Amino acid sequence: MDLVVSVGRRRYCPLMLTHPSPDSAVVVGAGLGGLAAAMRLGAKGYRVTVLDRLDRPGGRGSSITKDGHRFDLGPTIVTMPEVFADLWAACGRDFHSEVDLRPMDPFYEIRWPDGSKFRAYQDTERMLEEVRRLSPGDVNGYLKFLKSAEARYRVGFEGLGRKPMHRLWDTLKVIPTFALLRADRSILGHASAYVRDPRLRMALSFHPLFIGGDPMHVTSMYALVSHLEKEYGVHYAIGGVQAIADAMVRVTEDQGGIVRLGAEADEILIENGAAKGVRLTDGEVLAAPTVVSNADAGHTYSRLLRNHRKTRWTDAKLNARRWSMGLFVWYFGTRGTAGKWPDVGHHTILNGPRYEGLLKEIFIKGRLADDMSLYLHRPSVTDPGVAPEGDDTFYALSPVPHLGWDDPVDWFEMRETYRQKVAKVLEETIPGFEAHLSASHILTPEDFRDRYLSPLGCGFSIEPRILQSAWFRPHNVSEEAKGLWLAGAGTHPGAGLPGVVSSAEVLAKMVPDAPRVAPEPQRMAAE
Numbered sequence: 001m002d003l004v005v006s007v008g009r010r011r012y013c014p015l016m017l018t019h020p021s022p023d024s025a026v027v028v029g030a031g032l033g034g035l036a037a038a039m040r041l042g043a044k045g046y047r048v049t050v051l052d053r054l055d056r057p058g059g060r061g062s063s064i065t066k067d068g069h070r071f072d073l074g075p076t077i078v079t080m081p082e083v084f085a086d087l088w089a090a091c092g093r094d095f096h097s098e099v100d101l102r103p104m105d106p107f108y109e110i111r112w113p114d115g116s117k118f119r120a121y122q123d124t125e126r127m128l129e130e131v132r133r134l135s136p137g138d139v140n141g142y143l144k145f146l147k148s149a150e151a152r153y154r155v156g157f158e159g160l161g162r163k164p165m166h167r168l169w170d171t172l173k174v175i176p177t178f179a180l181l182r183a184d185r186s187i188l189g190h191a192s193a194y195v196r197d198p199r200l201r202m203a204l205s206f207h208p209l210f211i212g213g214d215p216m217h218v219t220s221m222y223a224l225v226s227h228l229e230k231e232y233g234v235h236y237a238i239g240g241v242q243a244i245a246d247a248m249v250r251v252t253e254d255q256g257g258i259v260r261l262g263a264e265a266d267e268i269l270i271e272n273g274a275a276k277g278v279r280l281t282d283g284e285v286l287a288a289p290t291v292v293s294n295a296d297a298g299h300t301y302s303r304l305l306r307n308h309r310k311t312r313w314t315d316a317k318l319n320a321r322r323w324s325m326g327l328f329v330w331y332f333g334t335r336g337t338a339g340k341w342p343d344v345g346h347h348t349i350l351n352g353p354r355y356e357g358l359l360k361e362i363f364i365k366g367r368l369a370d371d372m373s374l375y376l377h378r379p380s381v382t383d384p385g386v387a388p389e390g391d392d393t394f395y396a397l398s399p400v401p402h403l404g405w406d407d408p409v410d411w412f413e414m415r416e417t418y419r420q421k422v423a424k425v426l427e428e429t430i431p432g433f434e435a436h437l438s439a440s441h442i443l444t445p446e447d448f449r450d451r452y453l454s455p456l457g458c459g460f461s462i463e464p465r466i467l468q469s470a471w472f473r474p475h476n477v478s479e480e481a482k483g484l485w486l487a488g489a490g491t492h493p494g495a496g497l498p499g500v501v502s503s504a505e506v507l508a509k510m511v512p513d514a515p516r517v518a519p520e521p522q523r524m525a526a527e
């Protein structure tokens, strides 16, 4: 029997399992939340090992390269770069000198089947022109909506999103303010109270879809995104979000941390109510009294803590949550099309014939609809490195039901049929594109389940409804074991890049600085 186990690149004798070095920390998952947590822990003096089962860091923010195209698999819109700048600053570094962020202008374009379009800009005057063009009578309502968005940003993002919310009192004490701000109202209901045009109502309420929420049910507090976009802009990272993840790995390694790819955690080890380390699927044990799980909160509690008796996050409790929708994403390349379709920019939202009806199918009935609304990503207009010269790289994303409904879609069967439906819809926007196809890759909810170990194949973990937010979400400091922490979309404050990076900031407000430890030999290092 091999009595020596490894901790990071070092090897220790088994005594270390019962007395792991107090300054060692393991982070399960190299998503943006996990990497942000690793950087924060590194800055606090911990010796950090990050594990991820994938072959690239970044999780949903990673990319794949196929037939000369780089496909950014998930996030494309970087809002609130300040959260990254603050993270880098906490590590004594400058984000903007390590990542090349480009502001988008316009932010994105929204299109409807009747041919009308709405472009979102940072500049208020230009936005007012857009509103006036669609619906002159809604200009005043739009200005009032913007004010309401700012109030929600102050309370929701600055007041709640970047602070620990594991004490019920911290959530209860904001209830009066929430009541004043009508947080009980849905964001679609909120937009509808300010503007009459159904297209504008959509344009002011769709943002929660990018973090997995149904605009007909998530709280109006998410109107804060309209303020956040106006105040901080919308950006794109050259090299994709993968470039941000890679930069995070560099910071972690410069701090002395280790990032191990192709390493899957099988179990988080708990002894006497406290984290003791992580066992990998190949049996290797990494001992550490500080463990951060960036795996989905559902996977963390139902799988990684399967042998531990849970007090709060039992399987029954997790099953009773409302989970975010699934995603069908078709990544494709087109040869010789650079400069073609000049009216199709970097980010385009293509509305189908129904907004509320489609939301109901996805979130309430759990049925795959015949119609669809698509988000079309064309990074090659901003980032030439994403495609071979003269070619284009795209992805088209369609929100679909997750896999937890009765009679879920069999995506193995459905994948090609649905791709053809998506192609038919895209034909109106990029006519003739199929004749130029040079690369193709598809992710369905089944791939989200198998690649990211995402419960029900969801795109964004637990849905951000009001009673599933702040204290009601799995806490950043685990309710189940001492020394166990959570970072990422399934914990507070929630999904999206600003959310998951903030989850690490919240965590760092609670984790103490790493204890000073005696020099190596006294810690029984075997090598």
Ligand SMILES: Cc1cc2nc3c(=O)[nH]c(=O)nc-3n(C[C@H](O)[C@H](O)[C@H](O)COP(=O)(O)OP(=O)(O)OC[C@H]3O[C@@H](n4cnc5c(N)ncnc54)[C@H](O)[C@@H]3O)c2cc1C
Pocket: 028, 029, 030, 031, 032, 033, 034, 051, 052, 053, 054, 058, 059, 060, 061, 073, 074, 075, 076, 077, 078, 079, 210, 211, 263, 264, 265, 266, 294, 295, 296, 299, 327, 329, 397, 451, 452, 453, 459, 460, 487, 488, 489, 490, 494, 495, 496, 497, 498, 500
């Ligand atoms: C298609 C798509 C588009 C999006 N667009 C945007 C956008 O434009 N802007 C925006 O802000 N947000 C967007 N989002 C949301 C955002 O990408 C996510 O909320 C965020 O990236 C999630 O980060 P995370 O830290 O929670 O972890 P994840 O990215 O989910 O990473 C978790 C990691 O943990 C690993 N892991 C899980 N279990 C184990 C285990 N047992 N052992 C080892 N490793 C494990 C997984 O392999 C994964 O790499 C989008 C998401 C998707 C899917």
